Amino acid sequence: EALQRIIxxxxxxxxxxxxxxxxxxxLLAGVQVNSSQVxxxxxxxxxxxxxxxxxxxxSMTNTIKQEQARKSHELQxxxxxxxxxxxSAEELLEFANHALDIKDEEEFAKAAKQIKDRVTMAPAFxxxxxxxxxxxxxxxxxxxSQERQLLQGLRFLPVPRAPEIEVQDCMVxxxxxxxxxxxxxxxxxxxxxxxxxxxxxxEGLPRVKDERCWELVxxxxxxxxxLTGLKFDSRYMNFRVRACNxxxxxxxxxxxTLETRAFNFGFDSLSSHLNLKVEDCSVEWDPQxxxxxxxxxxxxxxxxxxxxxxxxxxxATRSPAPRGGRDRFTGESYTVLGxxxxxxxxxxxxxxALKDCKSYSVGVAYKNLGKFxxxxxxxxxxxxxxxxxxxxxxxxxxxxxxxxxxxxxPERIGVYCDLDGGQLSFYNAESKQLLHTFKTKFTQPVxxxxxxxxxxxxxxxxxxxxxxxxSFQKAENGLAGSNSSLNSMAx
Numbered sequence: 050e051a052l053q054r055i056i057x058x059x060x061x062x063x064x065x066x067x068x069x070x071x072x073x074x075x076l077l078a079g080v081q082v083n084s085s086q087v088x089x090x091x092x093x094x095x096x097x098x099x100x101x102x103x104x105x106x107x108s109m110t111n112t113i114k115q116e117q118a119r120k121s122h123e124l125q126x127x128x129x130x131x132x133x134x135x136x137s138a139e140e141l142l143e144f145a146n147h148a149l150d151i152k153d154e155e156e157f158a159k160a161a162k163q164i165k166d167r168v169t170m171a172p173a174f175x176x177x178x179x180x181x182x183x184x185x186x187x188x189x190x191x192x193x194s195q196e197r198q199l200l201q202g203l204r205f206l207p208v209p210r211a212p213e214i215e216v217q218d219c220m221v222x223x224x225x226x227x228x229x230x231x232x233x234x235x236x237x238x239x240x241x242x243x244x245x246x247x248x249x250x251x252e253g254l255p256r257v258k259d260e261r262c263w264e265l266v267x268x269x270x271x272x273x274x275x276l277t278g279l280k281f282d283s284r285y286m287n288f289r290v291r292a293c294n295x296x297x298x299x300x301x302x303x304x305x306t307l308e309t310r311a312f313n314f315g316f317d318s319l320s321s322h323l324n325l326k327v328e329d330c331s332v333e334w335d336p337q338x339x340x341x342x343x344x345x346x347x348x349x350x351x352x353x354x355x356x357x358x359x360x361x362x363x364x365a366t367r368s369p370a371p372r373g374g375r376d377r378f379t380g381e382s383y384t385v386l387g388x389x390x391x392x393x394x395x396x397x398x399x400x401x402a403l404k405d406c407k408s409y410s411v412g413v414a415y416k417n418l419g420k421f422x423x424x425x426x427x428x429x430x431x432x433x434x435x436x437x438x439x440x441x442x443x444x445x446x447x448x449x450x451x452x453x454x455x456x457x458x459p460e461r462i463g464v465y466c467d468l469d470g471g472q473l474s475f476y477n478a479e480s481k482q483l484l485h486t487f488k489t490k491f492t493q494p495v496x497x498x499x500x501x502x503x504x505x506x507x508x509x510x511x512x513x514x515x516x517x518x519x520s521f522q523k524a525e526n527g528l529a530g531s532n533s534s535l536n537s538m539a540x
Contacts, residue, residue: 068256075257113189120182127181134172141167209239209292209299212272216305219288224281224513226309229273230290230302238294242269245290245301246276248283248309255287255304263287280511281311311511312396314389314497321385322378325501332385333403333505380421387497390416391468397518398497399478399509401461406504407438410446411462413473414498424500425451431487432498433462433475445475445485454485461509465518468495474522481517483525 141164148160168174210233218229228244244266249255261283266274289304318327326335378384391413400411410424412432424432425446434451435458436442443458444451461478468491475484499506 065253068254071257072254109189109191113186116186116189120184123181130172130176134176137171138173141171206296207238207294208297209236209294210234211300212242212290212292212302214288214290214302214305218273219305219307221307221309222513222516224279224311224511225275225277226279226286226288226307227273227275228288228290231272232292236292236294239292240294241267242272242274243267243291243293243298244269244274244288246286246288248286249306250284252285253306255289255306279309281309281513282313282511284308284310311513312389312391312398313511314387314398315510316499316508317386317388320377320388322383324383325385327385330508330510331505332499332501332508334383334406334501334503378420382421382423382500383502384418384422384424384498384500386414386416386418386499390494390496391466392494393468395465395467395470395514397463397465397512397514399461399463399512400499401478401507401509402435403505403507405437406435406501406506408434408436408500408502409504409506410434410498410500411464411475411506412446412498413464413466413495415493416496418498424498425449430498431473431489432500433485434500438503445487447487452485456482456484459484463515463518464497465514465522466495467522472522474518476518481515481521483521486525 144160144167145164148157148164151157151160212230212232215229215231220227226246228246230242232239245263246266247255247261247263249261266276285306286309287304287306289301291301292299315329316327316332321327321332322338324335324338326333326338377386402409410432412424412430414424414431415429418427418429422430424430425434426449428448431447433445433454434442443454443456445454446452459477459479459482462484463476463478463481465474465476466472471488471490473487473489475486476482477484
């Protein structure tokens, strides 16, 4: 035995090392891929920055050139006008000097008047002697000292640190999981958190290659989150959290693994009556089931009679269902069993009747239930029975005894089985009101058992025992009183 324990320990350690090596290989490959990606992103950001700078440089250079052209145009026009005015003034000055030498008074008067008129109209006296532009270009100078400081201060984005999941504060109850975490240091820039989870059947650290993918809940504002309405169809769930600011998402927290065991089973199609159409989580009454097998016999019996069948005895058009092992139940035992037995522990599942179901039973039975046996009519079956045909009835049944239940039939029925404690209870699945409790001593494993006639049932499994049921069982254990008049010892 000691050697076997050592072998088991070594095998578990080898499996842990194998998983760790796979994790390291996955991380190493991720480093290569992610490094190439961030280098590519960095180059793209710098190319964008260079492009913006080039565009700004081109735009500002064009502005300087436009200002240069405007001033040059204004000054050149003034220069041309002033040059022309100077030429005209020099010509007029020369004409005036010549007029001083005129001796004839009449001619002199005429020349003087002409000079006066020309002076009045001379361009030199109409020009503005102030330049329309200056040579100053300082208004187009730049100071990029702040921008240079910004560029010199370029850094990688501030990334939040990895959160820490508070395992002791996490809860798994009523098919809901509450995950609680905290930041190792206060970070006021965190905008939200991302929670990822996945189901697994492996205990311990998450495996890189697992049969299920991570699922994601984004934009969580608080440091805890509750996942509700889960079906616990795996033994464990992995969880990890990362913090995000406006710029980037940080590293994941160290993952945690929480146990999420529950009772999972389906209908065992090989155990069903031929008149039941069975899928994994639903069963329906099928009045045509198996009739194809009887048509040949009826055909021989009716040979030589009229070939027109009566409406009630019309030949089945559907092909018969493959019989295989489906002779487990026959006659009026319209029964189907669950495909998983209960040999210990406390378990819970729920059943809902489909619309207009006329009669059905829900309970447990020993595996040796006879093929003609009906639920509740033997000492190896315990059930509650609902009848909506002719006369309505709602009763708990065992060993061919029935106790009428004077309460409304709920839409969904919860079944609680404590094999070790010898207790089978039925609840209103919505309100958790107790419908009935059997107390007995189970002498062998039991299987969930169902009877359906003219209707169907849907099955919900992967459910934890609800906390309300656990509390009720603790409070009422041994005090079932009037709800337990059919309690008996299993034989």
